[in-house]
Structure formats: structure tokens, C-alpha cells
Amino acid sequence: MSENERDFTIKSYLDFLAEKKLMGSKCKNCNATYVPVRKLCTKCNTANMEWIEMSGKGKLAAFTSITVGTPFFVEKGYGRNKPYCFSVIKLDEGPMVSGQLIGVDESKPETIKIETPVKAIFLETELKGETRVDLGFEPV
Amino acid sequence: MGKLARKVALVGAGMCKFGANFPHQRNPDMWVEAWLDAVRRTDNGIEPKDIDACYVGNYSSDLFNHQGHLGPQMAGLVGLVPKPASRFEGACASSGIAFRQAIIAIASGIHDVVCVSGVECMTELPTTGVTDVLATASDSLFEYPAGATFPGLYATLASAHFHKYGTTVEDLMRVAIKNHENGKENPYAQMQSSIKDIMNSKISKIKASGGEIPDWKDEFDFLKSRSNPMIAYPLRLFDCSLVTDGAACLFIAAGDVAKKFTDTPIWITGTGQGSAELSMHDRESLTSFIATKEAARQAYEMSGLKPKDIQIAEVHDCFTIAEIVALEDLGFYEKGKAVDAIKNGETKRDGSLPINVSGGLKSKGHPVGATGAAFAVEAFKQMRGIAERNRQVKFDVERMLTHNLGGSGATCVVTIFEK
Numbered sequence: 001m002s003e004n005e006r007d008f009t010i011k012s013y014l015d016f017l018a019e020k021k022l023m024g025s026k027c028k029n030c031n032a033t034y035v036p037v038r039k040l041c042t043k044c045n046t047a048n049m050e051w052i053e054m055s056g057k058g059k060l061a062a063f064t065s066i067t068v069g070t071p072f073f074v075e076k077g078y079g080r081n082k083p084y085c086f087s088v089i090k091l092d093e094g095p096m097v098s099g100q101l102i103g104v105d106e107s108k109p110e111t112i113k114i115e116t117p118v119k120a121i122f123l124e125t126e127l128k129g130e131t132r133v134d135l136g137f138e139p140v
Numbered sequence: 141m142g143k144l145a146r147k148v149a150l151v152g153a154g155m156c157k158f159g160a161n162f163p164h165q166r167n168p169d170m171w172v173e174a175w176l177d178a179v180r181r182t183d184n185g186i187e188p189k190d191i192d193a194c195y196v197g198n199y200s201s202d203l204f205n206h207q208g209h210l211g212p213q214m215a216g217l218v219g220l221v222p223k224p225a226s227r228f229e230g231a232c233a234s235s236g237i238a239f240r241q242a243i244i245a246i247a248s249g250i251h252d253v254v255c256v257s258g259v260e261c262m263t264e265l266p267t268t269g270v271t272d273v274l275a276t277a278s279d280s281l282f283e284y285p286a287g288a289t290f291p292g293l294y295a296t297l298a299s300a301h302f303h304k305y306g307t308t309v310e311d312l313m314r315v316a317i318k319n320h321e322n323g324k325e326n327p328y329a330q331m332q333s334s335i336k337d338i339m340n341s342k343i344s345k346i347k348a349s350g351g352e353i354p355d356w357k358d359e360f361d362f363l364k365s366r367s368n369p370m371i372a373y374p375l376r377l378f379d380c381s382l383v384t385d386g387a388a389c390l391f392i393a394a395g396d397v398a399k400k401f402t403d404t405p406i407w408i409t410g411t412g413q414g415s416a417e418l419s420m421h422d423r424e425s426l427t428s429f430i431a432t433k434e435a436a437r438q439a440y441e442m443s444g445l446k447p448k449d450i451q452i453a454e455v456h457d458c459f460t461i462a463e464i465v466a467l468e469d470l471g472f473y474e475k476g477k478a479v480d481a482i483k484n485g486e487t488k489r490d491g492s493l494p495i496n497v498s499g500g501l502k503s504k505g506h507p508v509g510a511t512g513a514a515f516a517v518e519a520f521k522q523m524r525g526i527a528e529r530n531r532q533v534k535f536d537v538e539r540m541l542t543h544n545l546g547g548s549g550a551t552c553v554v555t556i557f558e559k
Contacts, residue, residue: 066292066295070272083370086283
């Protein structure tokens with residue numbers, strides 16, 4: 001199915017992620033860009049979107065290094081002795097997104113600097129025989 | 141627009157002792173205890189026949205206790221059936237919303253007297269379960285898969301605040317130290333100990349067990365030590381509010397019937413509610429809560445008061461950073477300047493703007509759905525000069541504000557009380 005035949009739904013967004021593409025929706029009326037996808041543009045109140053592939057490049061806007069993690073991350077082996085980073089990234093195209101930040105020293109979070117340039121990566125996890133893909137980031 | 145069509149007064153308020161009450165007490169037990177406490181504090185008494193409706197704030201009894209439909213469950217316990225009984229949900233602002241909706245219902249003329257309450261029983265689940273339930277108040281589609289926990293989201297906000305304004309971990313610690321000092325004076329609080337008390341008790345235990353005595357000079361050293369484990373950098377255990385079971389109950393009445401219950405009603409002169417995108421990454425700012433700003437704007441406008449007119453406030457300190465951000469967003473201090481006021485002691489009980497004299501969520505405890513109503517209980521006590529132990533502020537409180545934030549800041553309710 002070509003990109004613009006896909007509905008502007010969360011499922012489509014996640015399907016793209018599984019194909020290792022970070023896709024957003026861009027309002028054809030006012031050019032506002034949304035990641036994750038939106039069907040309705042809240043800037044101009046129209047529903048006239050097109051898919052655009054994001055560069056995946058951005059800067060670290062905010063982060064934390066988590067020692068008491070979610071069940072999903074505990075299952076992935078993270079915890080008190082192996083913290084992980086949750087981050088909010090400001091994409092070069094404007095929108096902010098959440099993702100795990102890898103390639104940093106999670107045990108020394110004071111060494112991680114806001115505004116560090118990052119790029120998107122696609123994190124594969126095997127869970128119960130299925131592979132899931134989540135959006136992540138690493139320093140450029 | 142934006143005005144109450146009838147005057148509304150708080151005429152009675154009470155709560156149960158907050159703590160790890162389960163299994164000794166479950167939601168119905170705590171709720172009835174709070175009801176009885178509120179009846180006892182209503183000067184001329186109040187009976188079910190005086191009350192038109194029962195509003196219950198609760199976040200997630202479905203997931204914590206496998207029980208929904210709390211409105212009639214609670215109404216049935218005190219003889220309020222068959223009157224309308226409803227539950228309201230807005231994460232940690234659930235009973236703040238119930239309170240506001242009751243104010244609106246009275247102002248509209250539909251009801252004259254409403255019982256507003258909040259209840260939450262969290263410790264029925266182990267900590268991992270509590271963490272998971274709380275996470276459903278944030279975005280489970282995109283934040284949760286990225287690893288966000290509730291402390292993690294506030295820690296993320298803290299990192300942005302540190303970066304933009306130079307806020308430090310010591311600034312966070314001052315909030316925790318102050319709120320524990322206040323909670324020590326609150327017999328209804330979950331942790332009635334100062335951080336110095338907790339530190340000294342740890343030292344005594346280490347001495348008794350023959351261990352190496354730590355060289356903590358003060359609370360800051362203790363709070364930077366391994367005895368205060370990291371939860372989500374930069375937030376440690378003592379930056380986080382408690383996991384709590386509790387209930388609070390309020391009676392509010394239309395101006396013309398309030399005198400039936402008391403000669404000294406507390407007037408609700410401002411109420412505001414705001415919202416923000418559920419996901420933090422969808423918001424314009426990572427260092428400020430737009431929901432707080434909007435709720436405050438409405439409440440100030442309705443009351444005709446300005447931030448400088450407020451004498452004392454209870455703010456939503458679910459995490460230490462949240463108190464700092466609230467003091468800025470409510471207009472008490474400029475962005476980045478609240479930490480200086482905290483350092484100067486302005487927000488202590490004897491300061492120029494006492495904040496969280498109840499002990500806050502940090503020390504009093506945070507049964508999420510009960511928190512909004514419990515803020516009003518402290519307003520009732522402080523404005524009547526009846527706060528227990530040494531917690532009563534030393535001046536006559538004529539104007540007080542409460543701030544109740546939901547989730548990672550997607551809902552906020554602000555209320556202004558006047559005598």
C-alpha cells in the first residue's frame with residue numbers, strides 16, 4: 001500500500017515504525033507537522049493530512065535515567081543496576097517525541113547534556129515470540 | 141461568563157488518617173471515617189436529609205481494588221441514597237474536579253448542599269502494580285513504551301527546568317525538608333517525621349547494628365547518600381510523594397443555606413480548571429504547566445484576586461520539582477525564581493507565603509483520588525484557625541489557594557477560598 005493510501009491512525013503510525021520509518025502527518029492546509037500521527041490539525045482545525053517521512057534528526061530536549069522501571073523495561077533487563085534513559089526529543093522538523101535514549105552512560109546521567117544532537121533508531125525487542133519495534137534515539 | 145451565579149460556601153470538612161491503611165481499612169471504611177470527621181466539624185451538624193447529592197473523586201479503584209461505580213457505593217454507606225451519586229475521574233485531580241463540579245451544580249441552582257469527597261486505596265497492590273496503574277494517567281501509547289514511569293516524567297521535566305533555570309538537587313531537597321517539617325505537625329499525615337528525624341533514626345539503627353556510622357553533617361548529606369536511592373534521575377526516593385490510602389469529605393452549600401450549618405462559612409470565591417495534551421512531548425513547554433496557568437487565570441479572575449493577595453497555599457507536590465513549578469505557574473514567583481524564595485524560607489510555615497503547611501503530598505501522603513478534597517480540608521482548618529499541633533499559621537488566614545494537578549500535568553483545578 002502506498003504511503004498516502006494509509007489511514008491517519010495510530011495503527012498506521014505503528015506499522016510504519018515496524019517498517020523502520022518514522023512518519024508524521026503534515027497538514028496540507030497550514031503545513032503543521034505532527035509526530036505521532038494526527039488526523040485533525042489543531043492549528044487550523046482541518047482534516048487534510050499527508051504522510052511525510054521525518055529525517056529522524058533532532059536534539060535532546062529533556063531526559064531522565066530510570067532505575068525503577070516499567071514492567072516492559074524490567075522484562076528487557078533494566079533495573080537498579082542497569083538504568084535506562086527516557087527522553088523527549090525535539091525533531092528538526094519541529095515536533096517533539098518520546099523515545100528511549102541509548103548510547104549514553106545511563107549510570108552517570110550528569111554526563112548527558114540537553115541539546116545533544118541525536119538521530120532516530122528503531123529498537124527491536126523479542127517478547128513472547130513476537131518482535132516489536134519501538135522508536136529510540138542515540139547521539140549522532 | 142466565569143462567575144458563580146450563586147455564592148457557595150464550605151461548611152464542613154474532614155478526613156481519615158492517611159497511611160498504608162489496607163487491609164485494616166478499605167475504600168468504604170476510610171470514606172465513612174472521613175464523612176464522620178466532616179460531620180463532627182460542621183458546627184451545627186449535618187444530616188443526609190440536608191444533602192442533595194454525593195460527588196466522589198476517585199482515580200482508579202477499578203485497577204487498584206477491582207471495584208468501579210463508587211458514587212452509589214459510598215452514598216449507600218451513609219444514607220444518601222436515592223439521591224444522585226456520581227464518581228469523577230481526572231487522575232490525581234479527581235476530587236478537585238468533583239469539588240469544582242459540585243460548586244458549579246450549587247451555583248446553577250440545581251442543588252443547595254452537596255457532599256464532595258475523594259477516596260483511594262492504593263496499597264492493595266504491590267509497588268510495581270501501583271507504578272503501573274499510575275502510569276495509565278500518562279500516555280500509554282507513546283510515552284509508556286518509551287519507558288516513562290510517573291516519577292520519570294516529572295524527572296524529565298526537572299531536567300529541562302535544571303537546564304533552563306539552573307535549578308539544583310539542593311533546591312529539590314529544600315522542598316522535601318520543609319514539607320516533612322510540616323507533616324510532623326499533622327496527626328492525619330502518613331509520615332509524621334522530619335527528614336532530620338528520619339536521618340537520626342537511621343544513624344541510631346546503624347549504631348545499634350554495629351555498622352559504620354555515616355558522616356552526614358545535615359539532611360542534605362543524608363539526602364545525597366545511598367540511603368536515599370535514585371528513582372529517576374534527578375529524583376530520589378525523598379523527592380517522591382507517598383503511596384497512600386485515604387479519604388476526605390467536604391460539605392458545601394449555597395450562600396443562603398450555609399448559615400444553617402455554621403456562622404462562619406468559608407466562601408469559595410474562585411474556581412478554575414485547565415487541561416493540556418496528555419503526552420508531555422505534545423506540549424509547548426517542558427518547564428511549565430499550561431493547565432495550571434489556565435486554571436489559575438480563571439480562579440483569579442473569578443475572585444478578583446491576584447497572586448500577591450494569596451496569604452497561604454496548598455500546592456500539588458507529587459514530586460519536589462512539581463512544587464517549584466507550581467509556585468511559578470500560579471504567579472507567586474517569576475519563572476526560575478521560586479527556588480530563591482524557598483531558599484530564603486519564604487515558603488516555610490513562618491514565612492511570607494506558607495506552602496503546604498499540611499505536609500503536602502510528600503509527607504501527609506497522596507491517595508491520588510482523595511488529594512483534591514484533602515487540600516480543601518487543610519484550607520478549612522487553616523482559615524478557621526483549628527489546624528492541629530504546631531501547624532496553624534500565626535496570622536488570620538483570609539485568603540487561601542489550593543492547586544490540584546492531575547497526571548503529568550494534563551489536568552489542573554485551582555480553588556480560592558475567602559472568609
